[in-house]
Amino acid sequence: MKIFRLFLISAFFGLIFYSCNHLSYRTYEVPDSELVETPDPDYNTTLNEDYEYFVEYMFMGNRSENFGTYFNKFFSAEEAYEEAMKELESAFISSYNPKLDSLDQIPPVSSGIKEKFNKVIELGSKILQYNKDTRYFDDAVLLIGKSYYNMQEYLQAERKFEEFLSKLTASSLYDEAILLLARTKIKLRKKQDGETILRNLLAKTENNEIKSSIYEELAILSLTKKDFTAAIEQFTKSIDFTSDKDNKARKLFILGKIYSLIDISKAAGIYERVIDNTSNFDLEFYAKLNKAIITYKTGKYDIALEELEKMSRKYRDYPELKQNADFEIANIYFIKRKFDKALEKYYDVIIDYPGTKVAADSYYYLGSYYEKEKGDYFNAAINYKKSSETFPSSELAAEGLKKFNNFDKYFTLKAELSDTTKADFPTENPELEKYRKIREAKKPGSERKEQEFNFPGKEKGSGGFRNFIAFDTTENKGESGEPIQEINLPKDTSLKAGLRKDTVIDWEQRARDSLLAIERAEDSIRTAKIDKRFLLFFELAELFYFNMQINDSAKYYLNYIIENDISDLRKARATFMLALIYKADNMSEKEESLYRQIIEKYPATDVANECRRILGLELIDIKEDKTEIAYNNAMSELTKNNPERATELLKEIFALNPDNEKLPKIYYALGWIYENNLNKLDSSVKYYKLLKEKFPSSVYAISVIAKLDIIAPEKFENAPGDSLKVMRDTSVVKKDSIPGNQIIEDELTKDLIELPPGDTLMIPLPQDTIIRQNLIEQ
Numbered sequence: 001m002k003i004f005r006l007f008l009i010s011a012f013f014g015l016i017f018y019s020c021n022h023l024s025y026r027t028y029e030v031p032d033s034e035l036v037e038t039p040d041p042d043y044n045t046t047l048n049e050d051y052e053y054f055v056e057y058m059f060m061g062n063r064s065e066n067f068g069t070y071f072n073k074f075f076s077a078e079e080a081y082e083e084a085m086k087e088l089e090s091a092f093i094s095s096y097n098p099k100l101d102s103l104d105q106i107p108p109v110s111s112g113i114k115e116k117f118n119k120v121i122e123l124g125s126k127i128l129q130y131n132k133d134t135r136y137f138d139d140a141v142l143l144i145g146k147s148y149y150n151m152q153e154y155l156q157a158e159r160k161f162e163e164f165l166s167k168l169t170a171s172s173l174y175d176e177a178i179l180l181l182a183r184t185k186i187k188l189r190k191k192q193d194g195e196t197i198l199r200n201l202l203a204k205t206e207n208n209e210i211k212s213s214i215y216e217e218l219a220i221l222s223l224t225k226k227d228f229t230a231a232i233e234q235f236t237k238s239i240d241f242t243s244d245k246d247n248k249a250r251k252l253f254i255l256g257k258i259y260s261l262i263d264i265s266k267a268a269g270i271y272e273r274v275i276d277n278t279s280n281f282d283l284e285f286y287a288k289l290n291k292a293i294i295t296y297k298t299g300k301y302d303i304a305l306e307e308l309e310k311m312s313r314k315y316r317d318y319p320e321l322k323q324n325a326d327f328e329i330a331n332i333y334f335i336k337r338k339f340d341k342a343l344e345k346y347y348d349v350i351i352d353y354p355g356t357k358v359a360a361d362s363y364y365y366l367g368s369y370y371e372k373e374k375g376d377y378f379n380a381a382i383n384y385k386k387s388s389e390t391f392p393s394s395e396l397a398a399e400g401l402k403k404f405n406n407f408d409k410y411f412t413l414k415a416e417l418s419d420t421t422k423a424d425f426p427t428e429n430p431e432l433e434k435y436r437k438i439r440e441a442k443k444p445g446s447e448r449k450e451q452e453f454n455f456p457g458k459e460k461g462s463g464g465f466r467n468f469i470a471f472d473t474t475e476n477k478g479e480s481g482e483p484i485q486e487i488n489l490p491k492d493t494s495l496k497a498g499l500r501k502d503t504v505i506d507w508e509q510r511a512r513d514s515l516l517a518i519e520r521a522e523d524s525i526r527t528a529k530i531d532k533r534f535l536l537f538f539e540l541a542e543l544f545y546f547n548m549q550i551n552d553s554a555k556y557y558l559n560y561i562i563e564n565d566i567s568d569l570r571k572a573r574a575t576f577m578l579a580l581i582y583k584a585d586n587m588s589e590k591e592e593s594l595y596r597q598i599i600e601k602y603p604a605t606d607v608a609n610e611c612r613r614i615l616g617l618e619l620i621d622i623k624e625d626k627t628e629i630a631y632n633n634a635m636s637e638l639t640k641n642n643p644e645r646a647t648e649l650l651k652e653i654f655a656l657n658p659d660n661e662k663l664p665k666i667y668y669a670l671g672w673i674y675e676n677n678l679n680k681l682d683s684s685v686k687y688y689k690l691l692k693e694k695f696p697s698s699v700y701a702i703s704v705i706a707k708l709d710i711i712a713p714e715k716f717e718n719a720p721g722d723s724l725k726v727m728r729d730t731s732v733v734k735k736d737s738i739p740g741n742q743i744i745e746d747e748l749t750k751d752l753i754e755l756p757p758g759d760t761l762m763i764p765l766p767q768d769t770i771i772r773q774n775l776i777e778q
Contacts, residue, residue, distance in 0.1 A: 077123035084116035138171040212241035249278035360391035381407035643677035667691035668700040
């Protein structure tokens with residue numbers, strides 16, 4: 001019996017020593033070498049909590065491995081993940097604070113946060129490689145997937161979550177992995193797949209925190225669809241399911257943002273609940289900030305201003321928070337039109353918090369002040385540009401860049417119109433730099449004399465703002481209520497006053513003038529310049545209408561084009577754009593009238609057909625304008641130095657029965673070619689006379705009046721055809737003639753007349769266009 005007892009005692013202690021050695025129990029055979037990647041265990045067994053407790057208790061090796069895995073790898077990975085998430089959460093709160101659209105977006109991840117997430121992935125990967133049968137294996141897989149997700153590497157995250165779901169079905173984290181996979185699908189723009197996964201999980205899970213997260217994801221999806229009612233309902237359920245006060249506060253904050261868009265009266269109360277629930281320092285600040293914004297948006301400016309000033313003092317040691325309070329203080333002054341205080345506060349924000357979002361937004365509001373209050377587009381452009389450069393990811397900075405590009409184009413077009421070089425924009429706001437110097441001089445210890453700063457537009461001792469010149473608007477008002485000076489363009493360019501005196505030409509004297517060739521070249525240049533100027537006017541009208549939404553300036557340019565342009569097609573387009581402006585202003589009668597005007601004046605154009613479509617009229621089949629084609633062919637022959645063929649083509653146009661509006665140009669072209677290229681003055685007079693008799697009010701007829709008045713008609717009544725002949729006797733040369741010019745003899749008067757060589761350029765427009773050019777340049 002004694003021996004049997006000794007045997008039992010020995011067996012017991014032997015079992016203890018055997019169980020408590022440094023060997024580990026595994027579901028697979030372990031190779032002898034160390035640090036070799038272990039094969040996959042039976043995860044259904046290793047992830048069972050009862051199994052893990054048993055082997056830890058019975059086998060010292062398992063206990064040691066779990067202990068070492070936790071403290072050497074998993075604990076460090078989890079700590080790094082929590083630090084990264086804390087930083088990311090702060091950035092996330094501040095990013096979705098101003099704009100709800102950012103709820104389905106993760107803000108840009110800083111390099112510091114990425115470094116922490118990469119550390120998580122590195123440590124987690126070691127657990128996956130060497131510690132597959134520990135209790136931390138599923139946690140490690142999930143941490144790696146979440147790190148990829150938060151670094152916005154969604155493909156890697158999707159692969160890791162799918163790997164988890166395929167192998168670790170026994171894990172207690174399985175529902176969370178499904179939730180994370182659904183979120184990742186949504187980020188990869190597989191929204192329908194993601195939503196289906198969420199709704200299926202909602203029907204199966206019993207975890208209230210998972211349900212809370214599902215309802216939050218569904219609410220964000222509803223927000224992206226602008227379904228605010230559904231979003232509110234889903235966020236309310238999400239708040240009800242969670243028992244975590246900080247999580248509840250964060251969801252309440254988003255709910256407050258939604259109410260600020262659709263029912264601002266309820267938003268302040270929601271932000272109060274956020275303050276009561278949160279322990280997050282940043283979230284508490286932003287809840288107070290948004291409550292103050294709601295307060296001033298409901299007209300309680302003084303209460304909001306007092307609260308924001310308290311916050312500015314309270315958070316003075318936290319500049320990343322204080323700057324937001326200071327910026328909103330400036331906004332209140334701006335809304336109340338206390339521009340001197342607003343500009344000073346914006347300047348302070350820019351100087352105190354350089355390179356920040358609030359600095360960029362302050363530049364934007366400075367640009368808005370110059371644009372809308374002062375009509376000073378140049379300084380507006382400077383500040384909009386600074387806004388886009390200071391913090392490019394800001395929403396207002398993106399809008400500022402659009403505005404700068406518009407103003408840059410505006411000044412480019414203006415420079416082309418004035419035939420000058422566009423001025424470069426300064427790299428800094430000049431007024432801000434003056435203020436910076438004065439502020440520096442006021443610092444303690446500075447010996448510089450303090451200066452009084454006069455804000456832009458405010459004259460010292462005037463008590464008010466002076467009106468800057470508005471570059472382009474016919475209705476922009478100064479603070480006195482008086483219209484600001486308009487752009488200097490002629491409003492009446494009609495020829496009712498008749499020709500200027502300097503357009504009367506002594507024909508014979510001009511023929512002898514050795515500068516005639518230069519004058520003809522200048523005519524052609526002026527014609528091209530005029531066409532270019534009207535093209536630039538049209539571009540300005542498009543810029544004001546489509547890009548800048550300043551319709552009064554667009555109308556001004558369009559009306560000018562309609563009244564004065566030489567291009568019928570451009571007139572039609574300008575009239576159509578003017579009709580669109582009247583449509584936007586709900587002036588349907590004027591809109592329809594302009595459509596009918598286009599159809600009447602420019603019937604064979606695409607613009608006219610579009611007007612017919614709008615009015616419900618039958619469209620016409622627009623064919624090529626044979627008259628215009630023939631005219632262009634004639635001009636082509638003229639450029640090839642074939643004036644005879646050019647006149648033949650022009651005469652063939654009469655057989656095409658062209659519209660009356662085109663005949664004056666044909667008569668004028670024939671007269672001009674006979675005069676300047678073929679040197680047949682009587683034939684030239686013939687077509688000029690027909691032009692004057694048939695179309696006396698056309699600009700072409702007006703341009704030839706001086707010529708016909710100077711030349712004595714009786715000289716040609718009984719003369720044989722084309723009595724002016726080019727002299728073939730080269731010995732007859734005027735003493736003061738220019739080499740290369742032609743010398744002709746009038747057979748009636750026997751006078752010698754010097755003319756330059758035949759002009760092969762396109763026919764310049766009538767002298768009337770020179771008058772218009774002069775008026776435009778005034």
